Amino acid sequence: MDWLYLVTGSFLCWLFITATSTGGYVINLYGNGAVRPTGPGAHYHK
Amino acid sequence: MAGNSEGPLLPEDKGASKEEVKAKKPLARTFHCTNCGASVTLRCPGATLSVVCDSCHSIIDATDPNYRVLVKYYKATASYTPLLDLGLRGELKGRTWEVIGFMVRSDCVSRYHWEEYLLFNPYYGYRWLTQDKGHWNFVTPIKQKPQSGSSNNCYLDGKQFKLYNRGDAQVDYVVGEFYWRVMINSRVLMTDYIDPPRMLSSEKDDTEINWSLSEYITPAEIHAAFKPTKKLPYPVGVSATYPPKYKKTDDRIKLLFVLFWGIITCAQIYCAGTSLNDVAAQYNGTFVPNTKKADTTIPVFELKKDLANVFINVHANVSNSWFWIGGELVNDDTGVSYPIDTSVEYYYGTDSDGAWSEGGTTATAKIAQVPKGKYYINFDYESGDFKQLGGPTLQDFGVVVTRDVPTYDNYVWTFLGLLLGPLLSFAIMRKTEVARWENSDFSPYATSSYSSSYD
Amino acid sequence: MQTISCPSCGANVNFVSKASIFAVCSYCKSSLVRQNMNLEVVGKISELRDDLTPIQIGTSGMFDGKKFEVIGRMRIGWADGYWNEWYSLYDGSKESWLVEAQGFLALCFPYDETPMPTKGVVSPGRNVHFGKHGYFQVEDMREVECIYSEGELPVNGPQGRISVSVDLTEEGGSDMATIEYADNETRVFVGKYKDFDEFQFKNLREIDGWKL
Numbered sequence A: 001m002d003w004l005y006l007v008t009g010s011f012l013c014w015l016f017i018t019a020t021s022t023g024g025y026v027i028n029l030y031g032n033g034a035v036r037p038t039g040p041g042a043h044y045h046k
Numbered sequence B: 001m002a003g004n005s006e007g008p009l010l011p012e013d014k015g016a017s018k019e020e021v022k023a024k025k026p027l028a029r030t031f032h033c034t035n036c037g038a039s040v041t042l043r044c045p046g047a048t049l050s051v052v053c054d055s056c057h058s059i060i061d062a063t064d065p066n067y068r069v070l071v072k073y074y075k076a077t078a079s080y081t082p083l084l085d086l087g088l089r090g091e092l093k094g095r096t097w098e099v100i101g102f103m104v105r106s107d108c109v110s111r112y113h114w115e116e117y118l119l120f121n122p123y124y125g126y127r128w129l130t131q132d133k134g135h136w137n138f139v140t141p142i143k144q145k146p147q148s149g150s151s152n153n154c155y156l157d158g159k160q161f162k163l164y165n166r167g168d169a170q171v172d173y174v175v176g177e178f179y180w181r182v183m184i185n186s187r188v189l190m191t192d193y194i195d196p197p198r199m200l201s202s203e204k205d206d207t208e209i210n211w212s213l214s215e216y217i218t219p220a221e222i223h224a225a226f227k228p229t230k231k232l233p234y235p236v237g238v239s240a241t242y243p244p245k246y247k248k249t250d251d252r253i254k255l256l257f258v259l260f261w262g263i264i265t266c267a268q269i270y271c272a273g274t275s276l277n278d279v280a281a282q283y284n285g286t287f288v289p290n291t292k293k294a295d296t297t298i299p300v301f302e303l304k305k306d307l308a309n310v311f312i313n314v315h316a317n318v319s320n321s322w323f324w325i326g327g328e329l330v331n332d333d334t335g336v337s338y339p340i341d342t343s344v345e346y347y348y349g350t351d352s353d354g355a356w357s358e359g360g361t362t363a364t365a366k367i368a369q370v371p372k373g374k375y376y377i378n379f380d381y382e383s384g385d386f387k388q389l390g391g392p393t394l395q396d397f398g399v400v401v402t403r404d405v406p407t408y409d410n411y412v413w414t415f416l417g418l419l420l421g422p423l424l425s426f427a428i429m430r431k432t433e434v435a436r437w438e439n440s441d442f443s444p445y446a447t448s449s450y451s452s453s454y455d
Numbered sequence C: 001m002q003t004i005s006c007p008s009c010g011a012n013v014n015f016v017s018k019a020s021i022f023a024v025c026s027y028c029k030s031s032l033v034r035q036n037m038n039l040e041v042v043g044k045i046s047e048l049r050d051d052l053t054p055i056q057i058g059t060s061g062m063f064d065g066k067k068f069e070v071i072g073r074m075r076i077g078w079a080d081g082y083w084n085e086w087y088s089l090y091d092g093s094k095e096s097w098l099v100e101a102q103g104f105l106a107l108c109f110p111y112d113e114t115p116m117p118t119k120g121v122v123s124p125g126r127n128v129h130f131g132k133h134g135y136f137q138v139e140d141m142r143e144v145e146c147i148y149s150e151g152e153l154p155v156n157g158p159q160g161r162i163s164v165s166v167d168l169t170e171e172g173g174s175d176m177a178t179i180e181y182a183d184n185e186t187r188v189f190v191g192k193y194k195d196f197d198e199f200q201f202k203n204l205r206e207i208d209g210w211k212l
Helices: A002-021 B018-022 B219-226 B245-273 B409-439
Strands: B029-032 B039-042 B050-052 B059-061 B069-071 B089-092 B095-107 B113-121 B125-132 B135-142 B153-156 B159-178 B187-195 B198-204 B209-217 B278-287 B292-316 B321-331 B336-351 B354-359 B362-384 B395-403 C002-005 C012-015 C022-024 C030-035 C038-044 C060-063 C066-078 C081-090 C094-101 C104-110 C127-129 C135-153 C162-169 C175-182 C186-194
Touching: A002 B245, A002 B409, B089 B219, B113 B159, B125 B209, B135 B219, B159 B198, B245 B409, B278 B292, B278 B362, B292 B321, B292 B336, B321 B395, B336 B362, B362 B395, C002 C038, C066 C094, C081 C104, C081 C135, C094 C186, C104 C175, C135 C175
Parallel strands: none
Antiparallel strands: B029 B039, B050 B059, B050 B159, B059 B069, B089 B095, B095 B113, B095 B159, B113 B125, B125 B135, B135 B209, B153 B159, B159 B187, B187 B198, B198 B209, B278 B395, B292 B362, B292 B395, B321 B336, B321 B362, B336 B354, C002 C012, C022 C030, C022 C135, C030 C038, C060 C066, C066 C081, C066 C135, C081 C094, C094 C104, C104 C186, C127 C135, C135 C162, C162 C175, C175 C186
8 A cells, every 4th residue: 555655655756746847737627728729820920 | 522521532422513413302292192192292392492293182291201281182172283283383584483383362352363473492592473363463572671651552672562452361272282371261451552563561460470572474474484284374454563664655645645736836936926917908998788799809919938828808887787808819920710609797785794796807718828920809899777867977897908917726636636646645644554453442543432352 | 508418218318409498209219308418217208190291300401601510390289280399509509499380480599688578368369569570470389199209309309298388479470489388487489480591401311202
């Protein structure tokens, strides 16, 4: 049981570090992290 | 060999050494039951006081040269078969033991019964094995008297043992031989204290108190030692002395939790401390209440740092009204865009409960993991519910784009996630402990206050 | 060591300890009382029918770093059992007794530093003061009889010698004490229970079918 926690806990720590250091979210509540490549142009302009 | 007299050797002993002459006697002996004539085996002559005839179940005085019968014939209400045959030898904890007696005892009130096996070794004395619902204990009689603590515990060598049960026990059935004059239906007051996997027990009758120390032993160990012909029953539930294996696991999990918490706290402090929290762009504008406008652009600005979040904070002077912004953050070089959709709402009033308010005059759209580079924002906006007070007046709104804002959400969620481990471990530990104390009248987990024994 | 001829059969009777006043001739089993160099026959010891003990005369062991050697025995019987008291010389010449009862072994030594209560006031549960050893509690009190003796003894041990034996233990530890009230004397001992292996016995009696 304790090795299972070691694995999942380590994973959570890794997840936290990579998310927070890149401005990401561990749990994406707002759904704003989604990248939506629409390609250049779309219907907007500068 | 130091003796204290040297008589002449007898003629038949010539040629044999003194040791050989002395050690010739075989240990076990058989005789005929005084009551029924059947053959009775006496495995420990000189040490055994009473022996039971297998055939008629009379209890015989093993020290009497005529083998007088102590109890002529006892009718057992039930017949029990020992799991370990008498005479079986096995090695437990580095010492050899022989099963010489078998006894079934029961609690006088609940009639709950269990098995006891008397083990013998001429050098090390006596031990017992008890069996109860498939759980075994290796019991050592001790001379050391425990120190009494409060009414519900006692101490041995500094370790605390908690009161588990107390009650009268009686002998229901015996077979084999014993080192006292065993009597059917004889009673003792038994008190058990536990410190899993060990148990301290006392047995008190009119003349004396005897203490013993039990330790949990698995059916596998019993089987490996004695290789019984019968299959040993599978252990049911959690017994009083069931080893608290989870405790080590729980301690490790607690330690890991503290370690992990330390890691994420340090990481959080570092990330928050090194965050830029830069205002990358700003836009101030006006809007006509209750109208829409499309296609406003915040011109190209730079976002520093390889990968970070972007907060787009909108504020507007709403008062029981709303202001909405929707658009996209677009990378000038790659064209990759991120949607923005947020509204500022603020409502307030009074009712029967007093004053209330909902919302606020700012709102924030948060975008995660935006790579560095040149960006611009295109957006539409709309407003509504504004009360027209004498003609359309322009209202102000502002948009502030902040790069790499320190956040705490991740920290909270990860902390909760990590907490699951010790919480789960605690729940399992508790479940095992509640089960362990189920058969005790002194359970610290008892919810009801009634006593399960009558006096 | 003194060697005196047995007045009954002529065999040599050895006395290892000067304190021994009683012995059993190992050849003819006469019980003998010693006065200086004279031995007087006072009876005969009948053989033990069953004897299940790994200890014998000549067995030696260790206690508190010093060696003791068994030179005599009294087998004591009471209403519900027996035990053996092995007379041993500790650290060369000191009197000590190895008590063997139901698998329990203790070595104890004569004690006379504080006075003992009289037989009439002793009962189970009563506390008795043993000087620097502290308080001991009376466990039981039994009328006992010496049913067999062998070797040499510092006390008269003929078969049939009746006395009252009181066992005491110290709370919390494994210290023990014994008070024996006999017709003409009261003997007091203090000692300690130890595990068989701790005694590191040598020269044990062989028991058929059992190896150590």
